[in-house]
Amino acid sequence: MTIPFNKPFLTGKETDYIKEAVESGKISGNGLYTKRCQLFFEQHYGFAKCLLATSCTDALEMAALLLDVQNGDEVIMPSYTFVSTANPFILRGAKIIFTDSHLDHPGIDEGRIEELITEKTRIIVVVHYAGVACNMGKIMELARKYNLFIVEDAAQAIDSFYVENDGMKRALGSIGHLAAFSFHETKNIMSGEGGMLVINDLQFAKRAEIIWEKGTNRSAFWRGEVDKYGWVDMGSSFLPSEIVAAFLYAQLENIELIQTKRAKIWNQYWDGLSHLQAKGDVRLPFIPDFATNNAHMFYLVCNTGEDREGLINELKRNGVMAVFHYLSLHGSDFYKNKHDGRVLLRSDEYSDRLVRLPLFFELTFEQVNFVIKLIDNYFTR
């Protein structure tokens, strides 16, 4: 493959920081670099409290534990998402009520949520697909009206924002009661695997620390609030190794550099491909007025599944790796018999027709041009 779909980027300081962490004598979780990363996020994005986790999946498991999900509780979420949006709630016994994507973009259609709310509904999980904000104004309104908790699956949404009607700009992940981020290798800022829970509703702050520390009050112990620490609750080992945190911190220090470069690539794709949208051959990413673009992903939505397959194959023949994305969860082998039968047309369309183009730091101007030309040829021949 001449141009892979993704290539993780080493900013330069990662292994120095890992060595430094080892030298310090403590590389288990909740060490110096974990605290540095958490502080960075709290200071830059207005997150009330951050806890690094081993993955975004694990951060969502913490959310499900904190929200005390019980057997039969209903959780509403889009069907067009990764399995990890759903699994953490299923592990706690929840019933997932899948809903459709928006007409304009793969994110949740906020207009179709209210009709699904029942007495058993406790949580709405929104997914900021491609780092583009869902309509958080409408969604938080629903939360208030029906007394629900909102969890933001912000796996792809680092350094992206929701702009309120009055112009106030709020970071994705800072709006719902809880939010989860991913630092998987395909993300803008990454550590191979990795994630983070954000606690915006501080009623959950104390218990979050306990669940994070395997159900012990060890964090309170370190702060001198209790004499000795012990087992006080359920929990798991959600803390990543300091090796991972040290790596992540080196990435975070370079977030501006990374975001600037990614935006450049994204814009080059946009400029080079928008004529195909004008011609009706494909749809390009849609950024609503209330959203910003963190250049996490550049995708095309083809008119048919055949079109997409042809395009992916054509690119592959020329050494370019472009890939489709989620398969509707409501139609999966695991959930199709548990789903209530509603047709989720748009989710299925994105499953069939969306294709993601290569987008990573080291991608060159010439490489992007090469990809653009291949796509142009495919649709104009």
Place this chain on the structure above:
Amino acid sequence: MTIPFNKPFLTGKETDYIKEAVESGKISGNGLYTKRCQLFFEQHYGFAKCLLATSCTDALEMAALLLDVQNGDEVIMPSYTFVSTANPFILRGAKIIFTDSHLDHPGIDEGRIEELITEKTRIIVVVHYAGVACNMGKIMELARKYNLFIVEDAAQAIDSFYVENDGMKRALGSIGHLAAFSFHETKNIMSGEGGMLVINDLQFAKRAEIIWEKGTNRSAFWRGEVDKYGWVDMGSSFLPSEIVAAFLYAQLENIELIQTKRAKIWNQYWDGLSHLQAKGDVRLPFIPDFATNNAHMFYLVCNTGEDREGLINELKRNGVMAVFHYLSLHGSDFYKNKHDGRVLLRSDEYSDRLVRLPLFFELTFEQVNFVIKLIDNYFTR
């Protein structure tokens, strides 16, 4: 502190391997180094199948999912253990039946298990405390007699063995249906945080991969067994970052060096302190005939809690960090009201009287002698 309780050891290749992993273009889970580590364990210790995990806790969560623990199932385990032995089963709804430690060592008293078995008992979790084997012959006999599953919490038990009556030597972690290891920074081989699930009963092999990969059949997809992968089961993200696996592999390559050095330190403690055992001042670690010693830990059991407190304080005053260990889980804030009231005397005694001495690769002969002298002075003054 002149002599800390623990200091993680960098063997030298860790950061080279991390750089190599990044260069390869794939540092999310289940990459080259993950496979190398798993193969190492499978080849060296006769484990049927290994899957790296983000922690030993997470490996035990996989075990609880694989064994399909249901609400009300009873799981027997020692009370003198870490919270992570219990939490994974509690998260799946199990009732924990705590049992006592052995008279001679903190491991489970195999003679007290049978009286606790009821119709609801499904699993026995044994903990190889300090890397010293439990009486696996007796325990596997119980498993066969009552049709139970055995999970080995082998967190501390890397490179340690159980010797059968006929002399056959089997690695700890290779005997129970499932086993879990830890690579926490305090362990002989470590990656800050980290763990591994061992699947010896191959009826669980296929589902283990699925649960590991977030409930998808992705592993089968990579092997070409299915056309595309999707959501087929519950699961989580148990895979560690390749950064962690690369680090771990560098440690594994040096396991002989590490084990030799640790054994030397352990033996120096033994030789320097056994006269105190002869005098009846303390008890030293007990290694049954059927067990080997992996030099994971050197501990003393004092005659009273006051003795232990005095010793720890005396060592601290002289710059030596020695620490106590678990607090009986049956008496914890979380479980005391759920426990059935049985007195577990030995577990409480080890909670009150056991102290662990510094033991890490870079500890020098002089430092160990210094610790020995301080302990000797404490008991002879």
